[in-house]
Amino acid sequence: MSLRKTSRWGHRSALALACGALLFTGLAHADAAAPGDTRASVSWQGKTANISAASDGSYLLRSPQGERRIPAQKLTVHTASPLFDGLFAMAQDDLRQDSVAAIRDGAFDHGESIACNCFETGEKWRYVWTRDLSYAVDLALWRIDPARSRQSLRFKLSEVREPSAPQGLYVMQDTGSGGSWPISTDRVVWFLGARHLLDDPAFADETWRALTDTLAQDRLYVFDERLGLYRGETSFLDWREQSYPDWTAKDVRFIAESYALSTNVLHYQALQLAAGLAEQRHDALAPAYRAQAEALKRAINAHFWRADRGMYMSYVGAGAMPIEAYDLLGLSLAITSGVADPKRARQALANYPAWSSGSPVIWPERADQPIYHNRAIWPFVSAYALRAARSVNDAPRIAHEMDSLLRGAALSASNMENFELATQSVHVEDGALSGPVVDSPRQLWSVAGYLDMVLGGVFGLGDDGSIAPKLPVSWLPQLFGENKQISLDLPGQRITLVRPETLHGDLLVAKSQHRDGDETVVELTAMASGAAPLRMDAPLFAPATPAAPVVVETPQGRQVTVAEKSVLYVDGRRHGVVDGKTSLPTPASMQCLQVATLGKDGLESLPSAETCKGPExxxxxxxxxxxxxxxxxxxxxxxxxxxxxxxxxxxxxxxxxxxxxxxxxxxxxxxxxxxxxxxxxxxxxxxxxxxxxxxxxxxxxxxxxxxxxxxxxxxxxxxxxxxxxxxxxxxxxxxxxxxxxxxxxxx
Missing domain, CATH: 2.60.120.260 (Galactose-binding domain-like)
Incomplete structure (x- = not known):
């Protein structure tokens, strides 16, 4: 783990018993609200937060963290809920605090300030990191402050200082596993944010140059022609022992030779952007980029889809060795990018587990690792899951992610980086496993995730300016109360949603819309989404990772000894279930064996280290x-x-x-x-x-x-x-x- 990179707009049943219900219904918005007014409050597992609104547009939040006064903001929402309206203001206030004139980190310039009109990453992380920034810009910051978004993104571009090396303009991979790139290879996430800001010609030219140079470099160093995939670590999940086998803590070669769903989808999106920009510029590279993108999409679907689980794996080993690991960010990106077809998108999202408090960023969890990525909710990932749910009209998941985002912000009085999975707390005592190990208020991508939940999740504002609400019916009483409409005010624009007269379904969508000056009025209607209920009964933990198999050469062949009920992998291919011992023929080639423990619920553990035999x-x-x-x-x-x-x-x-x-x-x-x-x-x-x-x-x-x-x-x-x-x-x-x-x- 790098903790933290070093430096315009117990069991499932116990967890279920611990989880309460979100209380967020009641009285309409007023100038002040008492703690008992439930549209102004949220209660969860014995904790309550309450917001009251003042006539000057400011708010007072009372939470388990104390009182926070939230000043009036430029962007406003007008609903029946002071809580919803006030938390939107709080997200903007968090963003104001993250907007700085200088940044610093102990690993750069000896901790001295570096001038930059940038977004810093959070209260505890005062620097600009490629992935945090890029996801945050993509979620919402490009709308709110495009100039600062561009400046922050520019900070993560660099030319080459070594004259003997190939010259170019490259996106910087932050410090990370094994010495950073090409072990960590998700720097192309930069283009996810930059794609929204190309109306500035100078920035568009920089983006094009960085895109072509970075893609060419990644093609040379991390693209595997045999599988058609890009190698490297999962995006954002960069604390190895949390989501990779624990033995990678001392040797990251396995990570360098593996392939991550999220990182490959990010490369697909970068190639798609390159193809589109090349076509606009009448560049001869356009057909090649388009072909590479389509080939990568096919390879992702061929190698990451696990039909027996109905989900995309988070990563696969060398030779596409299947790994029983799943992550919500990779899955959400696969859905929103169009890598997953509609059938797989809907199936995979329905099969990804949920807990009452929210959706875990990885699954299954690790019983031997502390809370951080493991056993955790990360709001920015929840925001991407909300986008994915909207794209497939999954009303239960839309409501679930919105509930989680609102509840977490309210109870912690800030947009925190992460939460423990079962309680949605910022810290849980569990001995050596306590956590989250590290957390930060006003974390930039969490702030952006909350803003996106309001702008896109509730009011349906699309990247292209279109308006397509997909609001769960379960949120109608909270937001509308007895009122006929709710509205969002942006500079020079108002979006008004009008409730339907009757309800027959679980998802509110646009029936019609019309413009009246700067106001877009959307008449809502209810439809049946047909989405499956949330998967709330999944086992929590994966089996423990086993020791490497013991292999002994005998005249009869190779005798392999493993723990009972283990899945044996030979050269990355599933050989079958072995109960204790088995024998394999002795080939003339090098042969490498790994095992995964098979749990009673059918889940496999992460794979063991390998045992290799043969001539070398x-x-x-x-x-x-x-x-x-x-x-x-x-x-x-x-x-x-x-x-x-x-x-x-x-x-x-x-x-x-x-x-x-x-x-x-x-x-x-x-x-x-x-x-x-x-x-x-x-x-x-x-x-x-x-x-x-x-x-x-x-x-x-x-x-x-x-x-x-x-x-x-x-x-x-x-x-x-x-x-x-x-x-x-x-x-x-x-x-x-x-x-x-x-x-x-x-x-």
């Missing part, structure tokens, strides 16, 4: 190194290395090289290899190359690229590769070559 050659001569192929076929090549330029959980100095292979009688082959920060000697990422029997192959290494080459990282003082200059190096202990069965990419 260690070549340790001087570079360029030579090796003669022993047979015709495909071979895996990797490096034994040591990278001690930073800790495993952060930094910008992952070692990245290009391996050139020249085998007699074959065309040259080139592959990127990553050497993340390591704990002693470890194995790099691998590549698969072809050779014929007897051919002499020559291997040479060329300089690659990492984030330390970027000019803006001269400000990085929290580790190596910053102020003193780029560092892209590792100690090479040996070149490792092994035959692989059928060219399987799993090491």
């Amino acid at each position: 050659i260690h070549v340790d001569s001087a570079w360029p190194r030579e090796w003669q192929a022993t047979a015709t076929g495909k071979f895996r090549v990797s490096l034994a290395y040591r990278n001690d330029h930073g800790p495993i959980n952060t930094g910008i100095t992952a070692g990245v090289k290009l391996l050139d292979i020249h085998c007699d009688g074959a065309a040259p082959q080139r592959f990127p290899l990553a050497m993340p920060h390591s704990d002693g000697v470890q194995r790099s990422t691998s590549a698969i190359f072809a050779a014929t029997a007897g051919a002499l192959c020559r291997f040479s290494l060329e300089q690659g690229f990492n984030m330390s080459f970027l000019r803006n990282n001269a400000h990085y003082t929290g580790g190596q590769g910053g102020a003193e200059g780029p560092v892209n190096d590792a100690t090479i202990e040996g070149l490792l070559i092994a035959p692989v069965a059928n060219g399987n990419p799993t090491p």
